[in-house]
Amino acid sequence: MTLDTIVEEIQKANSIVLLAHESPDGDAIGSVLAMGIALENMGKKPDRIIKEYPRRFAFLPGADKVKEASDIEKYDLAIALDCSDLRRLDGKEYFENARKTIVIDHHSTNTMYGDINFVNPVAPACCEILIGIFTYFELEINHDLGTCILTGIITDTGGFKYQGVTPETFEFTAELLRKGINVSEIYEKVLETRTKSNFELMKRILNRMEVLEDGKVTFTYMTNQDVKEVNAEPGDHEGLVEIGRGIEGVEVSIFIRQDEDESKYKISMRSNNNVNVSKICYLFGGGGHPRAAGCLIQGTLEQVKDKILSEVKKAL
Ligand code: AMP
Ligand code: MN
Ligand code: MN
Numbered sequence: 076m077t078l079d080t081i082v083e084e085i086q087k088a089n090s091i092v093l094l095a096h097e098s099p100d101g102d103a104i105g106s107v108l109a110m111g112i113a114l115e116n117m118g119k120k121p122d123r124i125i126k127e128y129p130r131r132f133a134f135l136p137g138a139d140k141v142k143e144a145s146d147i148e149k150y151d152l153a154i155a156l157d158c159s160d161l162r163r164l165d166g167k168e169y170f171e172n173a174r175k176t177i178v179i180d181h182h183s184t185n186t187m188y189g190d191i192n193f194v195n196p197v198a199p200a201c202c203e204i205l206i207g208i209f210t211y212f213e214l215e216i217n218h219d220l221g222t223c224i225l226t227g228i229i230t231d232t233g234g235f236k237y238q239g240v241t242p243e244t245f246e247f248t249a250e251l252l253r254k255g256i257n258v259s260e261i262y263e264k265v266l267e268t269r270t271k272s273n274f275e276l277m278k279r280i281l282n283r284m285e286v287l288e289d290g291k292v293t294f295t296y297m298t299n300q301d302v303k304e305v306n307a308e309p310g311d312h313e314g315l316v317e318i319g320r321g322i323e324g325v326e327v328s329i330f331i332r333q334d335e336d337e338s339k340y341k342i343s344m345r346s347n348n349n350v351n352v353s354k355i356c357y358l359f360g361g362g363g364h365p366r367a368a369g370c371l372i373q374g375t376l377e378q379v380k381d382k383i384l385s386e387v388k389k390a391l
Contacts, residue, residue, distance in 0.1 A: 077193050078211045084175050084191065085114065088152035091121040092145065092173065096158035097165040098341075099125055100313060101132065101230025101265050106156035106179070106201045108137040109223035113209050116220075121154075122147070124166040129310030134264060135226060136219035148172055154179065157201035157227070159362050160186040179204060184353055184362025196364075199239030202227025206247055221251045225258065226265050233317065234266050237366065266314075273313070275305035280315055280330065287384070291326045291391055293319030294384065296340075296376060298333045316343040326350055327387050331379060334371065340379040342370050350390045358386060 085091065093110050095103035107123050114121045123141045132138060144166075153173035158164045159182035161171075170176055178189030181204055183196035198204045202224045209216060216224070225248065232240050235248075252258055269277070276297055284295040297312065305311075312332055319328030328345045342359070344352040346366050353368040359382070361370020372379045 077191060078208065080191055081177055081193065081208070082212060084152055084177060085117065085119065088119070088150075088175070090147055090150045091119055091152045091154065092147070092150045092166070092169045093121050093123045093154050093156065094158070094164055094166045094170060095125065095156045096163045097126070098309065099127075099129065099165065100157075100310075102200045102202055102227035103157040104128070104132045104135065105223045105225075105227030105230070106205060107141070108135050109202060109205050109209075109220055109227070110154060110156060110179075111137050111140060112220050112223065113205075113212065113214055116214055117212065122150075124169060126165050127309035129313075130308055131268065131270060131310060132226070132265070136222055145169065149174065151175065152177065155189060156180065158182075159184050161188045179208070182362060183364060184357055184368075197239070197241075199237065199241060199244060200227045200231035202231070203241070203244060203247070206243070216250070216254075218254070218256055221254065221256050222261055225251060225256075225261050229262055229265050234262065239364070239366075269314075270308070270311055272305045272307040272311045273315070276301060276307060276312060277315055277318070279305075281318065284319060286322070286325070288388060288391060290322075290324040292329065292384070292387055293322060293325055293327075294329045294331075294380065295319065296331045296333075296380075298376070299335070299337060302333075316345050320345040320347060326391065327352065329383060329387065331376070331383070333376075339371055339373050340376065342372060342379070342383055344368050344383075344387075350387070355383070355386045355390055359383075 093107045111123045150173045153170040154177045176189040178192045181198040185194045280295040316330035330343045331340045351365045353363045356368040356370040359370040
């Protein structure tokens with residue numbers, strides 16, 4: 076049983092590093108922090124490495140323990156969370172050098188790049204997989220652990236509203252409420268509060284938004300120039316792709332943002348009912364979930380827009 080092997084590897088390891096995907100969202104961060112707390116409860120001292128930690132998640136328990144890098148080159152064990160492939164892993168060098176590697180994830184496009192892979196593509200968030208794992212480890216889900224897990228669930232389900240939510244999602248949240256954990260406060264902090272820069276970006280991307288294909292597709296973008304002008308920090312673009320999807324009649328929302336490498340663009344896509352955006356992103360070397368996916372494409376804004384739109388049109 077994979078979970079027994081995972082426990083064994085954790086118990087054997089003297090040094091453990093926890094990693095997640097680059098441009099980390101609430102699920103990536105919640106998963107790393109939750110696993111960090113869990114391993115401490117098991118008597119371990121894991122390192123949590125996130126190179127660009129978004130300020131809006133600074134309130135989470137254990138956020139102060141996150142490091143940008145580490146002196147240890149060769150960990151006994153590396154655990155990658157919420158990340159579908161090695162290329163996208165933040166701090167992949169620690170993973171590649173580690174003696175043993177574990178992948179815990181919920182992307183259907185996961186490439187199974189660990190020695191041990193615990194992947195459940197039906198789970199709405201990586202954090203939801205962790206509930207089962209921690210229960211198996213016989214760990215109590217206390218306030219801190221609950222807060223981190225709930226953060227991942229709330230952000231990856233858009234506040235319990237996407238199709239992937241399960242009865243367990245609500246049962247877990249109910250259990251947290253019974254324990255006196257302030258679920259609305261966490262919700263408010265992780266989903267309902269915009270940074271000022273996010274608000275400024277929102278104004279810009281809304282102004283540029285095009286409604287295409289008889290109202291079935293929205294397209295908008297932001298550039299590094301925008302990032303500079305509104306003083307955006309990592310994570311400030313989070314949630315903007317959702318706006319297009321909310322418009323009546325829209326099936327696919329496309330949001331692209333320039334990469335630090337100016338000749339590339341990061342694509343974020345969302346869909347409502349029929350189009351599997353993960354398949355489209357997969358064509359460009361990316362992936363994700365049927366209703367939320369991403370990829371990285373080389374080219375000018377116009378070239379990238381054309382490439383992605385031509386695939387979306389085929390899928391409509
Ligand atoms: P985002 O649009 O960045 O919020 O990402 C939506 C979903 O697609 C998330 O589950 C991401 O982990 C996944 N995703 C985004 N970019 C990529 C990529 N380049 N490769 C694989 N998965 C991705
Ligand atoms: Mn994620
Ligand atoms: Mn996730």
